[in-house]
Amino acid sequence: MLHAGRGLLATVLMAVPCLVLATPSAAVRAEFGSAYERAQTSPDATGDSAALRAYVLYPYLNAQRLITALAKRAAESDVAALDAEVASFIEAQSDLPITRVLRRDWLLDLAEHQRWDLFDRYYVADAGEQALTCAGFQAKLQGEVTAALRTELAEFWAQAPQMPQACVAPFEWLRTHGELTPERIERRARKALDERNLELAEWLSKMLPETDGAAIRRWAALLRNPARELDAVAAKGGAGVEWDALLAGFSRLAPRDPDQAKRVYATLAKAGRFDAAQLSSLRRWVALGLAWDRRDDAVAWFKQLPPAEVDDQVLEWRVRAALWNRDFTSAAAWLEAMPAPMRDTSEWQYWRARTLELLGSRQQAEPLLAALAQRNGYYSILAAWRLGQTYKPTPRPFIEDLIEQSRLLERPGIERAHELYLAEQPRWAGAEWRVATADLNPEQQLQAARLASHWGWHLQAVTMLNAIDSLDVFEISYPDPFAKQIRNTASEIGLPSEWVYALMRQESLFNPRAVSPSNAYGLLQLLLPTARDVARKRGEPRPQVADLLTPEVNIPLGASYLNQMRERFDGQFAPAVAAYNAGPNAVARWLPQKPLEADFWIENVPYDQTRGYVKKVLWHIAAHTWNTQEQGQNPAEFLQPVRQPSDAK
16 A cells, blocks of 8 residues: 555556546547437437447446437337336346336336236335336236235335325225225325325315314414414314323424514413423423523523423523523533533533633633644634644544555456546446445545545545545545635635635536526535526626526636625625525624624524534535645634624614
8 A cells, every 4th residue: 555645546546457447438428428418319220430439438328318209209119118118128238227217217117008018027116216106006906905905005104205197096005995095095195294295284184074074174274374374273272182182283484484473372381271391392392492592581492491391402502592681600501511522522621611711711621622623623622712822733644555546447447437427427426436445444535535536526535535434534535626716716705715715616626517406506606596696796697597507607706705604794604604604684683782702603594404504514614624734724714703794774
């Protein structure tokens, strides 16, 4: 094994031919890309070059063509020939992730046309494919229906999260054969309510006797509009509604409007219909709602809770509420009351030291802070800040194992994953990578992460490091692939370049083509309306989605938006970063009336995602600065007291 610094692997790879994958030409990769795009609308395979047919990803192209052919299959088409072609492909390429999709589509097509003989021959149960599972049940119902099959199907119906078209037939069989009793339907409807699947619950309620169905619909109404419905419930003193339904609605109301929750609670408590345990459950939600709204009476409500209502959420938020309201005595007591595994985490060790410091026990606080400052992470940065020190992370040295990497490169799945990544097929690249690396031990995973990082596939590299708790291998987990663009853009805008880097690391892991479930695009994950507004202010053309997937457009727009947030909040780091994640209006609501220490403010950000986001971004800055400059971080420049902007009305 060799010790290798940044850049050394590339040199070694050139010198050791066994570590270099046979690289297809750019021309064949481009031909594949064009052919694959066409294959999504047309199964026509004419015109493939010999080089394309020899390409390692050619099976993916053929699989997509078969998927498209199945979708377009007409009644008069040669059914037998296509079925034979699909069957042959499945048998020959069973290890490809795309084969799973082809098999699913084919089996669903066979089920739709009731070709059960062929279906039975190729059916493989897949827990992740509910429609396919339903088709499997439909196939079984063609034969002898045993008591075990009845039970299995009824149990599946009772837990299925959705009911796609393929499930209509087997579920209808249950109904017509008397298996869907009112008791089973009611249990299924209540499960849907627990899962917040209100449409399904309301649909099932129509199959129940009127009284039972009305109870389900009342519960759904409480979840859908808790403010209106709980006012009505309170007016009747809690009569006419199930306790579980009332509590479910109350749990939705308290975070949105703790003042109304307090009024409803007072009315229900006065009515005398509910026992002490039930009222305590309501008080728990009021206390949490007040804490999330950073209210000064949250501490008092937490103090009213009996031990039975003190779960992990209460354990954490009552400390945060006490810190926000500067009740350090309560905060210290509640920190000591935490179970040891929670109390001993970096987060709560820091706050134990901080409360000791604020209660005048600096000598007791300093050893705790000193120990924390030697670790990696956000709270270690805070500990160094409280000690007045420059923070220096401790990266783990990486040991290059070229022999192991050469073995990994010999795996066909890793070769395909690499080529799929280069061919801009992220879905299949990720699927191949997960399958190919599933059986690796931690040391092999570390070397695989190094390979992915060397290819520029930082998403997989960092994901793998996270799985083996090795994010402190900075040379892999903190690459700098867009250094020049970030520096130039930051300089043009007048923004610290490390801010842009850290957001990019958090938002997309340097994937220019990243798309979030909420349709945020590119390296800095911009929503299209936001990007267009920023472009307008910059006097630039109105961007399209494709533009946001290019670094040349995304980085300047994202950095400009971050700078807008910085300017809106008077240059304050924590509010600006929080606003990038949660939006400026939410952050404006969270600002304190009087200046507040940054660590207190960050800890009380009510959105879990945003609170974690700010912490991670600050840590990314520290790690990146050390990794690129071997310089410690002065935390004070990021941890100025949080305050209202100077122009706030």
